[in-house]
Amino acid sequence: MSVAELIEGVLNQKRRYLARLISLIEDEDIRALEALSQLYKHTGKGHIIGVTGPPGSGKSSLVTKLTTEFRKRSKTIGIVCVDPSSPFTGGALLGDRIRMQEHSLDDEVYVRSMGTRGHLGGLARATSDAVRAIDAFGKDIIFVETVGTGQSEVEVIDVAHTVIVTDVPGSGDDIQAIKAGIMEIADIFVVNKSDLVGADKKVTEINAMLDIDQRERAWRPPVLLTNARSGEGILELVDSILAHLEHLKESGLLQKKGLQRSRDELQELMKYKLTKELSQKLQGKPEYENAIKMIAKRKQDPYTVAEQLIAEFLFSETR
Numbered sequence: 001m002s003v004a005e006l007i008e009g010v011l012n013q014k015r016r017y018l019a020r021l022i023s024l025i026e027d028e029d030i031r032a033l034e035a036l037s038q039l040y041k042h043t044g045k046g047h048i049i050g051v052t053g054p055p056g057s058g059k060s061s062l063v064t065k066l067t068t069e070f071r072k073r074s075k076t077i078g079i080v081c082v083d084p085s086s087p088f089t090g091g092a093l094l095g096d097r098i099r100m101q102e103h104s105l106d107d108e109v110y111v112r113s114m115g116t117r118g119h120l121g122g123l124a125r126a127t128s129d130a131v132r133a134i135d136a137f138g139k140d141i142i143f144v145e146t147v148g149t150g151q152s153e154v155e156v157i158d159v160a161h162t163v164i165v166t167d168v169p170g171s172g173d174d175i176q177a178i179k180a181g182i183m184e185i186a187d188i189f190v191v192n193k194s195d196l197v198g199a200d201k202k203v204t205e206i207n208a209m210l211d212i213d214q215r216e217r218a219w220r221p222p223v224l225l226t227n228a229r230s231g232e233g234i235l236e237l238v239d240s241i242l243a244h245l246e247h248l249k250e251s252g253l254l255q256k257k258g259l260q261r262s263r264d265e266l267q268e269l270m271k272y273k274l275t276k277e278l279s280q281k282l283q284g285k286p287e288y289e290n291a292i293k294m295i296a297k298r299k300q301d302p303y304t305v306a307e308q309l310i311a312e313f314l315f316s317e318t319r
């Protein structure tokens with residue numbers, strides 16, 4: 001499949017081509033970069049919604065219910081499920097496939113799972129490119145679901161305009177996890193499984209934590225109760241999502257975030273490219289291996305050698 005075919009297929013909303021492009025992204029195939037760079041001008045239209053939270057808290061169930069509601073409003077949907085712990089990729093993870101089955105016959109809903117396969121540039125990089133491919137394809141809303149276990153989800157979720165953090169009643173310990181960094185990225189808190197005991201208590205706890213957080217904020221994340229099985233609270237969640245997008249637009253934050261993201265992405269890509277180029281040039285060079293030995297023997301220092309090698313191998317025209 002040529003790059004031109006790939007691009008045309010994606011722009012003509014052929015799912016097969018989108019699936020192929022995302023596979024190429026995962027494989028870090030050069031054709032993916034070529035396609036993405038040409039598709040870039042067709043992106044930036046979708047509302048990207050991140051959903052993160054502890055394993056089993058109901059993220060996929062929530063996304064499924066949200067999808068049903070947005071489909072009623074004629075929105076087209078993309079869903080990327082990222083599992084930083086799973087080597088499995090392609091299709092959908094088994095659980096997600098079952099849960100999202102109700103949308104499997106709907107051509108306007110595209111579901112894709114991503115595991116840890118490949119991704120030399122990182123899972124976050126691959127995810128943001130996959131989201132971008134779906135954006136170019138023309139989906140109105142793109143969900144990115146990732147399990148909340150550490151730093152990786154913060155990076156993965158970084159592409160989102162709106163971040164939903166899920167929790168469930170009675171999981172006292174993850175309050176700590178929430179404090180440790182999720183707090184800052186949440187635009188909306190959802191206490192799911194409202195049918196279980198302790199749901200109200202959990203809402204109170206999260207609200208109390210938000211109140212301690214004294215920083216001036218133009219948007220105070222709402223804390224919502226949902227039951228992703230019965231659908232209770234889903235409409236309120238949809239309202240909050242739309243209100244948050246409106247807030248981003250009105251406050252100028254959408255534009256500001258877009259600029260920041262472009263700056264970060266450009267820097268990251270340059271860094272990646274430079275690093276890759278440098279390591280290719282240094283690969284197997286005796287000067288490099290010798291320098292390492294000299295540093296270990298304290299005959300040379302790493303500060304000076306780093307400068308020298310960069311000057312010699314990266315910026316010298318003669319090599």
Ligand SMILES: Nc1nc2c(ncn2[C@@H]2O[C@H](COP(=O)(O)OP(=O)(O)OP(=O)(O)O)[C@@H](O)[C@H]2O)c(=O)[nH]1
Nearest residue numbers: 055056057058059060061147192193194227228229
């Ligand atoms: N009682 C109750 N169970 C729920 C609710 N929402 C989801 N579940 C159940 O919780 C289990 C996990 O739901 P998922 O939607 O797979 O949760 P998840 O956060 O996507 O899970 P991972 O992707 O594996 O981290 C399933 O058995 C759901 O049926 C709810 O509101 N109440």
Ligand SMILES: [Mg+2]
Nearest residue numbers: 059060096145
């Ligand atoms: Mg899930």
